Amino acid sequence: MKTFALVVTALVTLAFLSGCEGPAGPAGADGEDGLNLEGFAVGIQCATCHSADTDTLYYVAGRVYQWESSKHALGGDIERNGPDCAGCHTTEGFVQATDGKTVGQQTHPSPPGCFACHSPHARNNFSLRKQTPVTIGSNIVGVPDAVFDYGKGNLCAQCHKTRPMSPKMDANPPGDSLVITTSRWYSHYGVQGQVLMGDGGFKFPDFTYTGNSPHTNNTIIKQEGCPTCHMAEGVYPPSMGTGKGGGHTMNIRFDFNGTPGSVLNGCKQSGCHTSALTSVDYHGVQTAVEHNLDTLGTLLANKGWIDLASGTVKLTGGRLVIRPAVKAGAICNFLFIEHDLSLGVHNSTYALELLRSSIAELRKP
Numbered sequence: 001m002k003t004f005a006l007v008v009t010a011l012v013t014l015a016f017l018s019g020c021e022g023p024a025g026p027a028g029a030d031g032e033d034g035l036n037l038e039g040f041a042v043g044i045q046c047a048t049c050h051s052a053d054t055d056t057l058y059y060v061a062g063r064v065y066q067w068e069s070s071k072h073a074l075g076g077d078i079e080r081n082g083p084d085c086a087g088c089h090t091t092e093g094f095v096q097a098t099d100g101k102t103v104g105q106q107t108h109p110s111p112p113g114c115f116a117c118h119s120p121h122a123r124n125n126f127s128l129r130k131q132t133p134v135t136i137g138s139n140i141v142g143v144p145d146a147v148f149d150y151g152k153g154n155l156c157a158q159c160h161k162t163r164p165m166s167p168k169m170d171a172n173p174p175g176d177s178l179v180i181t182t183s184r185w186y187s188h189y190g191v192q193g194q195v196l197m198g199d200g201g202f203k204f205p206d207f208t209y210t211g212n213s214p215h216t217n218n219t220i221i222k223q224e225g226c227p228t229c230h231m232a233e234g235v236y237p238p239s240m241g242t243g244k245g246g247g248h249t250m251n252i253r254f255d256f257n258g259t260p261g262s263v264l265n266g267c268k269q270s271g272c273h274t275s276a277l278t279s280v281d282y283h284g285v286q287t288a289v290e291h292n293l294d295t296l297g298t299l300l301a302n303k304g305w306i307d308l309a310s311g312t313v314k315l316t317g318g319r320l321v322i323r324p325a326v327k328a329g330a331i332c333n334f335l336f337i338e339h340d341l342s343l344g345v346h347n348s349t350y351a352l353e354l355l356r357s358s359i360a361e362l363r364k365p
């Protein structure tokens with residue numbers, strides 16, 4: 001009710017300030033989830049988008065069909081709808097967050113959908129809701145926050161970014177002991193932006209890191225960002241993926257009536273790869289990363305630091321003490337590359353070196 005009163009006051013004030021215009025329309029009903037007063041653009045014609053018959057511009061029906069096969073629609077983590085989570089896990093919370101409002105509890109949430117990434121009614125188009133560079137918080141003491149700036153990919157990184165981790169990874173804490181008190185000691189799950197730019201992993205002081213894969217600075221990826229690869233449309237022939245992979249499914253691998261397929265059109269555009277690329281596991285990168293993840297995971301499990309089945313840190317009596325603290329970097333790197341989910345494709349050099357250096361560190365006598 002309080003919000004309602006505020007909104008009414010705001011509308012009355014607006015009507016007052018814009019004196020010579022017509023009377024203000026009635027205030028909208030106050031949704032229990034808080035208002036997102038975006039409204040409709042002036043002169044909007046519904047059938048531009050709402051009739052497959054007339055919509056030869058946006059193909060909304062086709063996009064809706066693609067989105068319905070995406071993890072955005074199907075992931076199922078939409079029950080994360082409280083104030084701390086809804087800003088990324090629900091359309092309603094994300095709109096509040098990008099509008100600079102306080103993200104509230106979402107009682108009737110919907111997953112990240114058309115109105116999260118676009119604002120079609122208010123803008124009467126499908127421009128991206130937010131595309132400004134994203135500050136990604138550092139969870140490593142001594143490493144500054146990073147600014148992610150990959151054009152259209154900046155939309156993705158609004159959500160696919162870290163959440164604060166406590167304590168931060170610290171190679172030099174008092175007494176050289178790092179005390180971990182949460183089993184979820186990691187930067188949440190959306191670490192893809194950091195991996196792409198080559199940031200967020202722990203670099204061991206006595207290991208030489210050589211940099212990043214060509215994806216990090218590729219001109220097209222710098223402008224188009226994540227959609228370069230994830231949103232390329234499948235085209236038949238040869239890909240059977242139309243509507244099932246690429247586009248708004250965001251999936252690169254897909255299932256075509258039981259036969260696995262992958263949308264590689266994004267990879268093979270000019271300025272990127274040639275026809276020599278025939279699989280997602282190009283140059284065996286995914287196989288190599290998987291192998292290194294297995295080795296590192298086994299080392300960590302044998303030390304009793306990680307529970308592999310749940311992918312969490314193993315606590316005893318509510319804590320895990322790592323001494324010397326620098327070795328905790330291996331836990332960070334394992335969960336970081338595991339949560340990236342691309343098995344090295346985003347940045348193969350970076351991913352492999354983080355894993356190999358962690359393995360070397362744990363094998364030191």
Ligand code: HEC
Nearest residue numbers: 040044045046047048049050060064114120121124125126
């Ligand atoms: C620029 C494109 C665009 C225009 C123009 C447009 N809409 Fe929409 N609208 C969408 C999209 C996209 C959705 C969400 C996907 C869907 O439900 O088709 C949507 C959803 C809706 C929904 C909710 C449907 C549901 O099942 O969730 C309603 C109601 C609606 N629009 C009404 C209108 C009306 C009325 C107009 C004209 C005054 C209009 N729209 C004009 C793009 C548009």
Ligand code: HEC
Nearest residue numbers: 071075076077078088089094112116155156159226230250
């Ligand atoms: C509004 C926040 C938000 C935005 C913006 C967003 N995502 Fe997501 N994304 C999510 C969430 C939340 C999930 C997990 C959904 C679940 O598990 O229920 C997800 C899941 C995914 C997945 C599937 C992950 C898996 O585990 O298989 C892919 C791929 C993906 N997003 C790519 C993208 C790309 C590419 C963009 C930009 C074009 C993007 N996302 C923009 C929130 C967002």
Ligand code: HEC
Nearest residue numbers: 077080084085087088089158159160161162163189190341
């Ligand atoms: C900054 C944005 C953001 C916030 C805030 C956020 N999440 Fe997420 N979360 C994501 C994204 C993005 C993914 C999907 C990453 C992927 O699958 O690659 C995700 C995935 C998840 C998953 C699925 C993990 C899996 O293995 O499939 C769970 C569970 C989850 N989040 C819980 C939460 C909870 C609980 C909160 C609130 C305490 C929360 N999230 C807050 C962005 C966020």
Ligand code: HEC
Nearest residue numbers: 058059060063064067072112113114116117126152227231
């Ligand atoms: C997770 C974010 C995300 C979601 C959800 C999303 N879109 Fe998009 N959409 C994008 C991005 C990014 C692009 C630009 C893709 C590109 O340029 O390759 C785009 C492009 C489009 C375009 C082409 C725009 C143009 O001007 O040609 C249309 C139409 C569109 N989306 C409609 C939809 C509809 C309808 C939905 C809901 C079913 C939807 N989008 C949901 C991110 C999203």
Ligand code: HEC
Nearest residue numbers: 153156160192193215225226229251252253280341342345
């Ligand atoms: C160079 C191409 C490329 C770029 C750029 C890219 N990705 Fe990926 N991404 C991939 C490939 C390939 C996979 C692995 C797909 C597989 O093996 O199924 C992947 C996997 C993922 C996954 C795991 C879910 C899935 O579909 O397998 C998520 C989530 C994801 N990427 C999000 C992002 C986000 C967010 C960005 C931008 C910050 C991004 N990606 C940029 C190529 C790319």
